[in-house]
Amino acid sequence: MSITAPTGVLAGVGRFTPPRRYLPVLGTFALFIGMFGVGGIRYEGFADPQVFLTLLLDNAFLIVLAVGMTFVILTGGIDLSVGSNVALSTLIAARTLELGWPVVTVIGVVLLAGTLLGTAMGLLIHYFDIQPFIATLAGMFLARGLCYLISVDSIPIKNETFSAIAFGSITLPGGYYLGWTAVFALVIVGIAAYVLASTRFGRTVYALGGSEPSALLMGLPVAVTKVGVYAISGFCAALGGLLFALYTLSGYSLHAVGMELDAIAAVVIGGTLLTGGRGFVVGSLLGVLVLGTIQTFISFDGTLSSWWTRITIGVLVLVFVVLQRVLTRRS
């Protein structure tokens, strides 16, 4: 790594150069605005604020998942289990509601189960030196297996409280409305952003991602933090699962297959380095919004086939990864 700062390139673009660490997030933001702009020009009704609000509602669960994933990836780890954890959460919720448990208990049980799964994986990773990839892979299989044990078939959720939350929304000035689940997801983003930016735990997460041996030598609580991020990811996955259950009003073992990939893609597009140590939760939120916009694009167009979503996501991940590579090489 060279110590001398590179000159030119950025300075040539304009006088104003934002702090380098915000560049990836700003890039994602620009991409999102650009996509929305292009959509607004091409399709009638695309630029309507309600489209944006619906985007938040449709992706509320993914936003929460991406928040948890951001914590894990910031420490340089990865969590493959979140998709299965979502499916498990929807099933636990649906099954316990079917048995007539009170809603508060159901929510508590789901969140506890997800957090426990995350914690168990964190313990395996930290205390037995099992690679995050393998430990969370085991968690992924475990959660899917448990799903099938609970029920092979889809279970509908008929609980009134759940339906009320699912369809509830707040009305914004101008007659626009925002679903409760979307508000919820945004609150989670806010809390996570605060935790990462201004708490001891959050700063330790960044330190761990920067260099684990250094963090250890500095006397930072490495064990608690490392297990903690997986617990947080498990908690977020369970919460995402609840939001997904609200979104689909059902529990099914085949829900959310491959959703971990979407979450990882959103985090990468949001500018978080997969090697850890750099990134922001807000970036992940923007990443999810970009993914959602692609889907909105395709549904507005009508002539594009659904598989273009996946191809576009792949291309975006590629572009961002290459950009990251170029940026980190220069710094």
Place this chain on the structure above:
Amino acid sequence: MPDPRTSGTGRTGRALAGRAFAHRLFWPLAALGALLVVNVIATPTFFNVRIQDGHLFGSLVDIVRNGAPVLLVAIGMTLVIATRGIDLSVGAVAAIAGAVACVYIVKSPASGAAGTAIVAITTALAVCVALGLWNGFLVSVIGIQPIIATLVLMVAGRGIAMLVTGGQITTVNNDTFAALASGYLLTLPVAALIALGVFAATQVVVRRTALGMLIESVGINPEASRLAGVRSRTIIWTVYVFAALCAGTAGLIIAANTHSVNANSLGLWIELDAILAVVIGGTSLAGGRFSLAGSLVGAMLIATLTRTIPNIGIPAEANYLFKALVVVMVCLLQSPKARAVLQRRGERPAGPPSPSSREEAVA
């Protein structure tokens, strides 16, 4: 290292047992053996292999045949992992290979001819080489971490496969193509022969030439290897192409087995099974030393497990649960930290540990 204590025959026996215990394939083989025993208890005729219509039939033959795709992918994956890499895109590559071959056969005027099948297979494998070149390019030239570089194709690949098939489940009727999965040669299933053939060829190439050592040196320290004159870039590029080729072959076998290709589900999670097989086989994800034989055992363990679950009367869907347990157990037993804990216990076999010895163990 010669140990003065192991002079007597009993001691030698114990030393031998100890060495077997410490061998990195001991636990996977023990798990495989245990699974087979469970099967025999559940179905006493489990080991029976009979010849019918000139083919070998039996559960063991089925296991090898059904395990062929995972074994193929695991062989390629072993070499990639040995270079400190990982290839997440193999499932998507398998889907693309199946899609290309099936669509070619369906579109061709002579869709039942053997020649069509051969051209289709060749085309599909050529596409796989191109995909492998792409992965290798991202990893070795651009220098992106393997897990992310191959994530790109993992995400986009299924979209590409759907683009090829037009989102339809493409069904083919071609006997030559179907023979890839259900055919028999010299009483043995063709799929198993292909997988074992690739295994044997790879084993010979990496162990009888310097290639295996070069791959390990790149995995242990890419920079030092480069300085020592090893062309690490070319080697890394080669292993990704090889992995894609293996994945493509596996995809063709899966497509041939169902006479159709569903771009969404073909080879779904096969990358995870393959990585699992490699890890069970004792190859470290950190790169360096690798064991193809270990991956073979790992792949067979997974295939046997898949077969065991319905055999002992548990719904086949619970398979994931057991896979998770196997992963955790094997990884714990191979983890140096867990081994250290086990050995500390093992060193004091006489009776329950006294308080003082427990203190020592803690210290």
